[in-house]
Amino acid sequence: MSNGVGIARAYPNMALVKYWGKRDEAMMLPAAGSISMTFDTYATTTRVELDPTAQSDTVELNGQVAGGDAAARVVAFLDIVREMAGSQSRAHTVTVNEAPTAAGLASSASGFSALAVAASRAYGLDLDQAALSRLARRGSGSAARSVVDGMAIWHAGDTDVESFAEPIDAPDMRLVIVTVNAAQKAVSSREAMRRTAATSPFYGEWVTCTEETLERMVAACASGGVDEIGRIAETHALRMHAVIQSCDPPIRYLSPRSHEIFDAVAALRDAGTTAWATADAGPNVAVLTTPAEADAVAGALADLGTVRVVGPGHGARAIDEETARAAFDAARSGT
Template structure:
């Protein structure tokens, strides 16, 4: 029996940064994301005759670190199903891995969905969200399409994502600007831990998220793209400020990241609707609308001719 599932990445508009339980991937705060149509992971799983697992990514054997991460997830599912069977995992990834483009979100959401079918677990979307979270926290959100809220919860069974609007009708458009598709030097897990433990401003972070999330829900309800963009940009910079104030400080931003972000207020003064959000990596997602997208794309191309640009729209949940 072979099962195949596709999941899409998501971009956190209101971010989580910090885990109160690293093993269960329980965050300190809620978060709110938008699932995107352009970046996806398709995963096929099947049982093997023996007990040895095989993991392939884009047709090649997985790196030792990623192989172990996947096997740990397979062990979790096997334990639940009282199984010792080996599993072949074949993943086709349309996202640069570990570059701050949410490859783990789509990857573990797709893996959870495929294993759900392989083991005939018949999990509900909420249960699938909990399972995907055990592989990667942000994967809990990629079970659903459109705008999604991940509630931080108190344990393994109440920390899951819920859809806010799976089929948003507003003309929200993102332009992904990839400066560097290489794996980042500081992993998200390592960066979170360092910020939580050493930034003197971390105690204020949950309050910032709570306020921004309430305001973002209103902006989505009003379909106000400018307000959505402004809140997302502000929340993003507040998150990265935790890294700059960690001891020792670190940053995911490169010179190009800074240059683009500093150009945005200038472009907005000219009447261009454009805001930025950046996950744990150097690459930027610009928030705009369909009408303004050609202007934004032309501006970015003129300043960063080497950057890889991808247009993204609100995307679907697990398929």
Template sequence: MTAVPAVTGTATAEANPNIALIKYWGKADAAYNLPVTGSLSLTLDTAPTRTTVTLDDTLAADELVLGGVVQAARPAERVRVFLDLVRALSGRTERARVDSVNLIPTGAGLASSASAFAALAAAASAAYGLGLDDRALSRLARRGSGSASRSVFGGIVRWYPGDDASSYAEPVPADLDLAMVVAIIDAGPKTISSTVAMNRTTATSPFYPAWAESTTAQLDEMLAALDRADFTAVGELAESNSLRMHATMAGAWPPVRYQTAASIALVDAAGELRAAGVEAYATMDAGPNVKFLCRPDDADRVAAHLATVDPGARFLSARAGRGVRLLGSSE
């Protein structure tokens, strides 16, 4: 994308979810959403979030409408805190009305917060008159949700650890055409939020230090695999990194378990597909739903096999998508 222009008043932006192939799990600094390790993801071309930010100096407080429903409590507070940051950067004081629609289920481990805060960052930046380049916009989106830093960009994206100035995402050039089949087992909100689960894992799992060390090594291996366009290595690393993350969560106390019997059956189905000559690799985030990395020509066959394993699941097929884009603005 190009830099978000300095426009004030009302602005609308759209961003797509991204699915991490090398995971972000653990904060080095919670206040700035700085990650313990780097991560790498694929931005999808499906199920975007569209967000409109409208400044209104008659409002006593910011308002959040999500999917047509006025929000309170934690969702509204997260948006208010984020808008306070934008106001501080812009030097403006107006409150705002935020109207957002997620086309991916919210809070189900399907990267809804990544697309939501990337779209909010772009729309709020424009509405409050901030002229941000892509790197600055990625850093801003990170403050709302760490993984949102990656949804600013399309395709394969790397997010760097570091301090507030150096922790941002950027695209990774790769000569690979990737597809992803998303198996939605449960579209409802997860019982343990990502933040609670992440903090519990880092604080109590004895396996966490080893996971962080191995993730740093796997990120280097993933970048090398992408550089040589080695699809098999990319898939194996993605599945391995996901399994290690969930094993580390299971070692927390109380244990964090997002995997269900249906999740495990679908993860096992990836091995069945590979045994049949179809390369598909499973990855899971903070929720029961499973994603499958495959080649575009294999996506239909992958989805068809998964449907026999779990006929009640819903499947989305996606390819690499675009980064955040500004759709409209006015004074």
């Protein structure tokens, strides 16, 4: 915290037990808990600088002035921070995403966790990890988990205080990200969650299933069985996409290429490789495997999309101006 400026870096996460549905949209309380791995790549870097003379907030995203819903969500989040800090000062926010925005690779998770750290520092708040997780959750539910290093469990809770993420022990694992389409998806996760909860005849059972799955995943992480973790994750991902497809009108995030990757992963598994597929709300697929097998899995899937091996990474944290400058300069120059 210094001179009304805060700078932070955060990374996306991939849920192995999915978050899909809210019990309280205003407070962003999930219908059930979830578990995820924070990445060590695809960073979001965010700088917030207060300007007491400004009449409104400004938002820059990836080198361009942001407007519409993207800017409105940042301003709404800053309003929450201002209320916490007892401040009326407006702010200039600059953000760079290395991951594709709104393509099913959790850019909102890294975005709002980085914003939570940067804005809290700029406005002079001294928040511990649990408080930062609660704050990040107000911007995007999955951002609650990107505050945490490595594997995180997000407790659903019944109140704001009870709903936060914290670390959970798990074996060392890798995810092979297979990007098949980096374009922004037609239906946002937020809208799709609303539609699923309002129109799917299976939504209630989905919530119950998620609560039961979370218990099994906690046990699997504690026992250290990567295959059991993968089996649970793949099953739960397919169930999530099934309930999304059951809403009215239906939403289909997985593409034919996505299904092809799931099939290729099953073939790898049949041949003796540790490989289990999962996908968030988008067409891109993540394949859970061991560190020793990650490069081989990536090689086997290279013809199906752009592949990158990611491991468990740091949660959101403050960084200095010099560290951030390269990311901002690259975005503004288009490189």
